[in-house]
Amino acid sequence: MSKENYDFPDKDGRFGEFGGKYVSETLISALDELECTYEEVKKDKSFLAEVKNDLETFVGRPSPLYFAQRWTENLGGAKIYLKREDLNHTGAHKINNTVGQVLLAKKMGKKRIIAETGAGQHGVATAAVAARHGLECIIFMGDEDIERQSPNVYRMKLLGATVCSVNSGTKTLKDAMNEAMRDWVTNVDDTHYIIGSVAGPHPYPQIVRDFNSIVGIELKDQSRGLFGRYPDKIIACVGGGSNAMGIFYPFLKDNSVDLIGVEAGGSGVDSGMHAAPLSDGSIGVLHGMKTYLMQDQEGQILSTHSVSAGLDYPGVGPEHSYLRDSGRVVYEAATDEEALDSFHDLTKTEGIMPALETAHALAYAKKIAPDLDKEEILVVNLSGRGDKDMANVAKVEGLTL
Amino acid sequence: MSNIEKVFKNLKKDNKKALITYSVAGDPDLESSEKIIRNFILEGVDIIEVGVPFSDPMAEGPSIQLGHERALKNKISLLDIMQMCLKIKNDHPNTPLVLMGYMNNFLSLKENLFDELKKNKIDGLIIVDLPYVESNEFLKKLNDKDIDLIRLISPTTTKERIDKILASSSGYLYYISLKGVTGSELKISDELENRVLEIKKQTKLPIVVGFGIKDAKTAKKMSLCSDGVVVGSKLVDEIGSFNPNKENILNQNLTSIISELKEGIS
Numbered sequence: 001m002s003k004e005n006y007d008f009p010d011k012d013g014r015f016g017e018f019g020g021k022y023v024s025e026t027l028i029s030a031l032d033e034l035e036c037t038y039e040e041v042k043k044d045k046s047f048l049a050e051v052k053n054d055l056e057t058f059v060g061r062p063s064p065l066y067f068a069q070r071w072t073e074n075l076g077g078a079k080i081y082l083k084r085e086d087l088n089h090t091g092a093h094k095i096n097n098t099v100g101q102v103l104l105a106k107k108m109g110k111k112r113i114i115a116e117t118g119a120g121q122h123g124v125a126t127a128a129v130a131a132r133h134g135l136e137c138i139i140f141m142g143d144e145d146i147e148r149q150s151p152n153v154y155r156m157k158l159l160g161a162t163v164c165s166v167n168s169g170t171k172t173l174k175d176a177m178n179e180a181m182r183d184w185v186t187n188v189d190d191t192h193y194i195i196g197s198v199a200g201p202h203p204y205p206q207i208v209r210d211f212n213s214i215v216g217i218e219l220k221d222q223s224r225g226l227f228g229r230y231p232d233k234i235i236a237c238v239g240g241g242s243n244a245m246g247i248f249y250p251f252l253k254d255n256s257v258d259l260i261g262v263e264a265g266g267s268g269v270d271s272g273m274h275a276a277p278l279s280d281g282s283i284g285v286l287h288g289m290k291t292y293l294m295q296d297q298e299g300q301i302l303s304t305h306s307v308s309a310g311l312d313y314p315g316v317g318p319e320h321s322y323l324r325d326s327g328r329v330v331y332e333a334a335t336d337e338e339a340l341d342s343f344h345d346l347t348k349t350e351g352i353m354p355a356l357e358t359a360h361a362l363a364y365a366k367k368i369a370p371d372l373d374k375e376e377i378l379v380v381n382l383s384g385r386g387d388k389d390m391a392n393v394a395k396v397e398g399l400t401l
Numbered sequence: 402m403s404n405i406e407k408v409f410k411n412l413k414k415d416n417k418k419a420l421i422t423y424s425v426a427g428d429p430d431l432e433s434s435e436k437i438i439r440n441f442i443l444e445g446v447d448i449i450e451v452g453v454p455f456s457d458p459m460a461e462g463p464s465i466q467l468g469h470e471r472a473l474k475n476k477i478s479l480l481d482i483m484q485m486c487l488k489i490k491n492d493h494p495n496t497p498l499v500l501m502g503y504m505n506n507f508l509s510l511k512e513n514l515f516d517e518l519k520k521n522k523i524d525g526l527i528i529v530d531l532p533y534v535e536s537n538e539f540l541k542k543l544n545d546k547d548i549d550l551i552r553l554i555s556p557t558t559t560k561e562r563i564d565k566i567l568a569s570s571s572g573y574l575y576y577i578s579l580k581g582v583t584g585s586e587l588k589i590s591d592e593l594e595n596r597v598l599e600i601k602k603q604t605k606l607p608i609v610v611g612f613g614i615k616d617a618k619t620a621k622k623m624s625l626c627s628d629g630v631v632v633g634s635k636l637v638d639e640i641g642s643f644n645p646n647k648e649n650i651l652n653q654n655l656t657s658i659i660s661e662l663k664e665g666i667s
Binding site for chain 1 (some may be wrong): 456457458460461462473530535554555558559580581
């Protein structure tokens with residue numbers, strides 16, 4: 001591809017053949033309204049200033065770029081830096097998007113906010129902005145995820161949100177998204193659906209990417225200041241792919257920077273028990289977008305497996321599908337075991353407990369860092385904090401708290 | 402003239418409205434769903450919408466979601482469904498059979514889809530998550546095989562959009578009666594009736610109304626302003642109570658629902 005001319009999505013909301021708007025007719029007008037409003041506010045200085053102010057004073061941006069010195073020394077290779085999205089208010093990158101989208105919702109005069117959540121981070125980030133703006137908030141969450149992410153469920157409730165448990169299908173993130181879509185179609189007049197990933201129908205993949213790209217924009221400034229150049233490699237975990245898209249997007253045209261997305265390898269990509277559609281999936285249509293999916297020969301969506309609820313999703317944002325096929329971003333997978341190992345590593349050597357999602361990116365960094373030159377700079381997007389995962393990690397390792 | 406056109410032409414001649422059923426192929430199992438459809442045809446249903454079960458039926462309410470789940474347990478394929486349709490068509494060549502489902506299942510057959518549809522005498526397709534802007538290429542291939550792509554219009558579809566949808570439609574138009582999922586509670590209003598009448602003025606295609614039509618009274622009301630009504634959730638709910646030892650009871654119950662609705666709209 002011609003990286004200089006990278007200008008996606010196109011007017012039909014496509015990234016090459018991926019993306020689009022595959023939704024039922026009732027939702028088209030809401031998507032069109034969202035698209036128009038977004039195009040307007042993108043150029044509106046006062047709107048952008050409001051987002052900036054919220055990012056600084058409510059979220060706590062910019063997030064630091066931290067040198068993981070002990071971990072780097074232990075691994076004995078490339079210097080590992082962490083982009084500390086875990087330090088954001090509510091503990092993950094997800095708030096970058098919800099801060100922006102809630103302002104969009106207000107601009108459109110919507111009084112009610114809905115969202116889906118897997119790990120609960122997006123649900124918490126949505127509940128927090130809804131509380132702040134005094135909007136009604138309903139979060140859809142799969143039964144299985146409610147079980148493994150219970151602290152976040154309580155956080156959402158404390159923030160005044162209603163958490164609706166979803167027990168259809170696989171009872172995880174994809175089913176929560178189905179249910180959110182059903183709610184939206186029913187309450188489309190007064191409701192804005194804050195999708196939490198760079199997934200779903202156009203314009204969501206674009207909006208969520210743009211609001212999260214503050215991460216990559218800051219990293220550019222920080223690395224110029226700290227190293228006088230850009231990093232050699234940037235690594236981020238990919239479920240739907242919002243934290244990865246946020247940190248990658250500003251670097252897409254900088255060909256000297258290797259971009260690596262890490263999917264959830266579950267019990268191993270060969271085992272079939274994983275959530276890695278870019279590594280082992282095929283092209284299809286789900287949740288309004290054409291993208292790589294985990295599906296069977298009949299086009300039925302397969303149930304996925306990952307120790308991390310936030311990556312347990314059978315699809316991936318359409319821009320990632322495009323970037324995979326174009327070769328600009330390389331996608332790898334880390335297994336549950338590798339992720340758990342890195343979860344402990346970082347906690348013990350750096351005093352930072354990462355989210356299990358993030359631990360997949362760390363696992364890949366751990367794998368490649370020892371063989372890289374000591375002068376190489378490797379940045380991992382530390383997309384979220386791991387407190388929410390403590391009970392789940394304990395359970396996986398046979399402990400009771 | 403296509404089968405679908407003929408059906409509406411004949412109904413018009415007799416000053417009647419179409420009764421269209423929706424049931425899920427493979428629910429409760431493929432053989433029983435075939436029997437159910439054959440029974441519908443014998444009871445005088447004009448057009449049959451055959452639901453293609455999907456793992457993630459986003460537009461469906463609880464009743465039809467359960468129908469999809471029951472059908473998927475039987476691991477039936479789209480080809481199995483089309484072959485079932487062909488068997489029915491061989492006995493009832495004039496009754497249009499329309500497959501209704503989600504894009505991903507239709508995509509799974511890739512380019513073979515169009516030949517298979519033709520070979521198995523499918524009259525039309527309704528693809529819930531394929532709005533017209535995404536459908537150009539698909540539409541062309543269907544039209545090459547004389548298969549109708551039936552379009553949906555909803556309460557939120559704008560006037561400009563309706564014009565564009567009408568320009569590329571064939572068969573009939575499916576007006577979604579409400580903002581919501583299938584089987585939601587339908588509140589009939591003047592606004593709804595006027596909107597259907599308004600769209601009717603813009604097109605020569607027949608327009609049918611679906612979503613939330615569960616009883617004779619609603620069916621009657623909606624058929625007055627349109628060319629027919631679709632009933633789905635009510636039937637799928639009934640099919641959900643299927644007991645293999647009491648197959649006759651299911652058929653009796655379905656028959657009584659159909660005759661009640663038919664009476665309503667005639």
